[in-house]
Every structure is written in C-alpha cells, then in structure tokens.
Amino acid sequence: MKETIGDRLRSARERKEMDQATLAAKIGVVTRTLQRWERGDQVPDGVAITTIARVTNVQPTWLLTGDGEMYPSPARPANMYELSPSHRRRNMRRAELPVISSVPAGKVATMFHPDYVDDYVTVDDVKDSGAFALKVKGNSMAPRIEDGDIVVVSPQAEARSGDICVIRVNDEDTLKKVKLEGNYIHLIPLNPEFDPVTVRKRDVNFIWKVVKLIKEL
Amino acid sequence: MKETIGDRLRSARERKEMDQATLAAKIGVVTRTLQRWERGDQVPDGVAITTIARVTNVQPTWLLTGDGEMYPSPARPANMYELSPSHRRRNMRRAELPVISSVPAGKVATMFHPDYVDDYVTVDDVKDSGAFALKVKGNSMAPRIEDGDIVVVSPQAEARSGDICVIRVNDEDTLKKVKLEGNYIHLIPLNPEFDPVTVRKRDVNFIWKVVKLIKEL
DNA sequence: TGACAAGACGACAAATATGTCGTATTTTCT
DNA sequence: AGAAAATACGACATATTTGTCGTCTTGTCA
Secondary structure, X not given: XXXXXXXXXXXXXXXXXXXXXXXXXXXXXXXXXXXXXXXXXXXXXXXXXXXXXXXXOOXXXXXXXXXXXXXXXXXXXXXXXXOOHHHOXXXXXXXXXXXXXXXXXXXXXXXXXXXXXXXXXXXXXXOOOOOEEEEOOOOOOOOOOOXXXXXEEEOOOOOOOOOEEEEEEOOEEEEEEXXXXXXXXXXXXXXXXXXXXXXEHHHEEEEEEEEEEEEEO | XXXXXXXXXXXXXXXXXOOHHHHHHHHOOOHHHHHHHHHOOOOOEHHHHHHHHHHHOOOHHHHHHOOOOOOOOOOXXXXXXXXXXXXXXXXXXXXXXXXXXXXOOOOHHHOOOOOOEEEEEEEEOOOOOOOEEEEOOOOOOOOOOOOOOEEEEEOOOOOOOOOEEEEEEOOEEEEEEEEEEOOEEEEEOXXXXXXXXXXXXXXXXXXXXXXXXXXXX
C-alpha cells in the first residue's frame, strides 16, 4: 500500500512514544483533526507540516514525500535530488556528477579544478557521495568500453579482482580490469591489441572502481 | 522582514522565470490562489508544497522553513572547486524515461501501461520527447549490449544502416544492428553465436533507433 | 504612446478543513 | 476480568480555503 503523509505522521508520533492527544496539543490542533490527518482524510497545511516536523524531530521532506531519511543524519550525502513520490524508485539516489575530460598528473585534490571538468552528467543509483565521472580516452577496453564513453567511478567502493577500475600508477592513469595478487596488481586490457601490465601495489597512487558506464550510440 | 512560505514560493517561481499563471497551472490551482499564497494570505497544504517543490526544483524543507539550501547542489568530493556558470553545459535536456521490462504484443499505445513499466531512469541529452527506455533481454548483441542493460530508444530518429535498433516484426521484438536494402531489412546480431535475419519492410511494425546505452558494471 | 501581458485584489459562492460533541471499539493496565 | 486510556469515527456547526468573476494597476514591448 502506498504510504501517505498521514502514515508517516503516525510513524513519527509512535517513534516518539506520544499519544494522539499529546501530539495534537503540541501542534495546536484537536485530536480529531490529527486523526483525520493520520487517516489520510485531510492533509495538514504547510505551517502544520513545519510544526509536526519540529515537534517530532523528523525531516520535513521525509514527512511530505517519504524521500530521504526520516531523521536528520550528518553522514547523509549533501543535497541529493528528491524525486516526486509517484515516480521514485525505492531508496534511489540521483546525482549530478562532474565529468573529467582528462585525469591530470599530480595531486588528486587538483583534478576537480574547472579546467579539467568538462561537463556534468546525471546518474541514478549512486551510493557513493564522492563518486564522479570520467571521459574515456583510448580503446584498451574496447569493445566493451570505448573512446568517448563515460564511466562513473566510486572511490569509496573496494576494488576486487575482476573489477574494471581507473588506476593511477606513477602519475599515469589507466582504465583496466584488475587482478589483485599479493603485492602486485595485474592490469588487464579487454582489447587483445593491448598487453597486460603488472605493477606493484606500492607504486599505485589510487584505484577507483568503475560502477557505471554511459555510452552514446 | 521575516520571510514567509509565500516569499520563498515567489522567489522559486521567479528563479524558474515562470509567470503566475504557468506555475499555478502546473501545481493545479487557479492564479488567484497562488497570489494568496505568495502574499501570505493563505498557506498551501502538504500536497501542494510537495508539488511546488517538484515543479520548481527547490528543496521542500527550504520552501517550508527557509533552512538549508534552496536548490539541491551536485554531489562532489571534498575540496571541490566551485564552477562558474560558463562551465555548465547550456540547454541540456534531461528526462526521466520509463523503463519497459518487456515490449508487449499488440498496439504500441498500450506499452506504457503501468504493468509493463518497471522503473524510471534519468537520462541527459535526450532530444526526442517521445524517447523511452527498454531493458534488454538476451545476448544477441553481446558483448557490446548484454542482458539486463538498458537502452534508450528514440522513435523520432530516422534509422539508418549501421544503427542499432529495436525492431518489431510480426509482433515479435528484437534488438539488432540493421542494414536497409531496398524493400528488405537485414537484422544483424553482434554476437557471432546468433544468425542474421532478413525481413521485408512491410512486415516490420516499427523500428526504433537506439540512442543511448546504460550499463551497470 | 498605446496595446497587451502580468500581477493584484475585493466580493461572493462553493468546497473543504477544523472544532465540537457524542458514541463505539480497541488497547493497555491492574 | 474489568476499568481506564487511547483510538476511531459519524454528524453537524463554524472557520477557512479555493474558485469565479470582475476591475484596477503595473510592467513590458513595439
């Protein structure tokens, strides 16, 4: 059954272990009115929504739409778009990620400098708030991933053998399938025209797992 | 002067460069009502607040209380540089497209029935307002396009030889590379394990060009 | 300057929300 | 098991919101 504002209002009240009369009094309405709201017979107005959220410590957006977390959380990624209830997938996160046209040498901190950020791309289902996108150069992973495609990488995700990753080795960046073996990492192109390379873990500046591919046809 | 919901509502409308009649229509109220809300004479209810936030792309919490950011901002890693507006791509089209889990037999008009719409996916750069997405079943186009991938199709775009298309022939749907030759269309799988097929144009119910591929890795 | 669009707002009717009151049912506690 | 608290809900009156209609003012554009 589709959840209503009233359903969430009741959840919020019950989580605070309040009865209807107590909450109604704190909001400034009679119990009958709160009952109508909880039943979905009537909808609280904007002012009442704000008061309910404050009194029950829930987030107004959650109360209105069900999106996001019920309670404020400092760990929550900053300012994800909230979709309208009628179209949202459960717990789906959409983000606008910067697309970097080339990964510059040097420190990671400078790579988001405006000179390298080419574009933004909108992506659903991004769990890592630090994710971003890279435009692929070269065909070492063709035909699966080709020059000009966009890959979304997740610095937070743990890379495992078999994953396709962006790896920086000695200030040089590459997109490869990886195989982890002891202190070595094998960088395996999918395109047979390229040779695999083995590098030492300690020579790797970073390794970012690719979580999504976006390709124009 | 303390800002009201109405003040923020007016700000949100003006930032979208919308007039009162346009926004009122999108929300589903008459202009007079919007004017009462903007003046603070009356307050929108919870449902209207949600609609206003969605239509103007502001955060509901900001609209209600003024707290937090007016707009959601793109997720970005720490130490991100702020981009100037000139770096943002202009006039980009973003669309939420229905993802159809299977293409039903019969009339095209019924295919968007909720029973077949599995999900929605957000896509940038869609020029055809009639575009939609399909979840791929089968591996005839592997390794480029695999089972479970999502393809965005554009009924408006003209299919040409060499394009990858969704084709319906005699009430059966298939995803193939096409070659147009006189009154015949050759349907060419990319996976060598499948055989090409030739069909007559007149037996083809529709042919939709694939314009974008979305793949989870 | 004049035409038109957009915005503002009052008056009134209709629709909806809220409060009051009372009764019934369910849940909780002893 | 019974009492009390909490919840539910219908009926009706009152309050408020919304829609309609019309008129006026302000802003924009040629």
